[in-house]
Amino acid sequence: MSELFVSVLNMSLTASYVILVVILIRLLLKKAPKVISYALWGVVAFRLVVPFTFESVFSLLPRNRDSNPIPPIPQGSIHQQSPQINSGLEVVDSFVSGTLPAPTVGNSVDPLQIYIQFGSYIWALGMLVLLIYSLVSVLLLKKQLKNAQFIEQNIYEAENLKTPFVLGLIRPKIYLPVGLHAKERSYILLHEQTHIKRYDHIIKLAAFLVLSVHWFNPLVWVAFILMSRDMEFSCDERVLNKMNSDIDIKKSYASSLLSLATDRHILNGSPLAFGEGNVKGRIKNVLNYRKPRFWVLVFSIVIMIAVGIGLIANPKIKGIDELEQITGSKNIPSGEEVSFELPEKSAAEILSDLVNQQFSIKGNQISDDDQETVVTFGKAFLNLYTGAIAEQKAVSFKNYISNENLLKFTNKMLELEQRRELNGGSGVIFGLENEFKKAELKRHDGNVYYVSLPFSNQGSARTLKMLVQAENKALKIVDLYFGNKDGVDTIVTGHPADRKLHDPKLWDDQVWVDGVSEKLEKFESELNS
Incomplete structure (x- = not known):
């Protein structure tokens, strides 16, 4: 399990750099369609899941001081003759490596091997706790919805709900609060159906599983939160495009979001059920939304492809x-x-x-x-x-x-x-x-x-x-x-x-x-x- 843990650390540390770059690009493309930044999180997911990739001179990843690309923890580091860490940062490497005593003839297990082994147990325990908590949350939510009333197709209403959400994987269902106005209901249904058509419910589950593996990395939590926001923003924009987003429609749509700005704690920890979070940000995005010009769209796509390739590829090594x-x-x-x-x-x-x-x-x-x-x-x-x-x-x-x-x-x-x-x-x-x-x-x-x-x-x-x-x-x-x-x-x-x-x-x-x-x-x- 230690070798697996080292592989996960390598991917997580590499992905940390990629996350920071994506956050920067996300800010630079603030006026671009949110689907662009939403798509860029796929590069982060690739780096968090796939331990290998191709090499390219166009890679945006830095090399460490030995001309090697990130990841900084060699696979054989737990068996090194002189235990050392190479993060690519001289000050950090010097300090951390200096605290690791060298192995002796009488003791062939170096300290780094012990730390890695102990860390792998904590990692596995944390991952298990997170998955169990999520599973229990989903089961409790399903129990809470057992009296939900069937409306039509895959649409249900429940009296104890404060916000709409999608629940399920193979056959996802839309759950709505009771008492929605007709216009609110139409907007919300279109929004949730757009989520399903884009397979956002599957993407959200996959992202949560990746988060569970890399739970120890705070940047991965940040990426998960921002990805979820971009998912909602891009879904809102797609709905507005379908409705020819004039100012009256945008105001009505924003009002429907505002009416649902209540407590949503029942969805916490439930990857198969996700509701409409960050209402304030979504309302602001809806009211400020303008259909992008063609050249803005083309420029954004080119940037997305270039950055995506640059972050997926490793630096070319001679x-x-x-x-x-x-x-x-x-x-x-x-x-x-x-x-x-x-x-x-x-x-x-x-x-x-x-x-x-x-x-x-x-x-x-x-x-x-x-x-x-x-x-x-x-x-x-x-x-x-x-x-x-x-x-x-x-x-x-x-x-x-x-x-x-x-x-x-x-x-x-x-x-x-x-x-x-x-x-x-x-x-x-x-x-x-x-x-x-x-x-x-x-x-x-x-x-x-x-x-x-x-x-x-x-x-x-x-x-x-x-x-x-x-x-x-x-x-x-x-x-x-x-x-x-x-x-x-x-x-x-x-x-x-x-x-x-x-x-x-x-x-x-x-x-x-x-x-x-x-x-x-x-x-x-x-x-x-």
């Missing part, structure tokens, strides 16, 4: 720009140490982004973009591996390692390293975010790259070496080695010195694989003893 945000710079000066940090994305998320990252291969030369991609890939893989040891959690390498034998070896080696860590040993781990000296990258043969990543922290001479192959412009590991006298490869193969990585097909050699398996079994038996 893939290689993301790498500059991850590493901080393209070129690392010789001899300098660089810290590879994961501000918002975990190592697994970075790998997931890069494993299918398309990049250029220019003859025998390694381009700057290629170097940045491959080195970032190697660093993220190592952080994923060592982070899994520190957090004592299972991870999958199947998307990053091409050879099945190497994949089995890596998975088994991770399992043994985790066991040794629990037993108090010192495995290949310096923390969740390792620091490196300048990386060495060279083309080994064709589309195979040799990567050497020397650790810089704690004075270690340890180095991760990898052979990374570009297959159809996707990166896969074909060989790897943690090299120093206490390194992983030394343990399982018995080599006292650094092993050279020069054969991309090494792990297809069954003799090699059998030898590694024997060393693994020996290592495991030592851990068990």
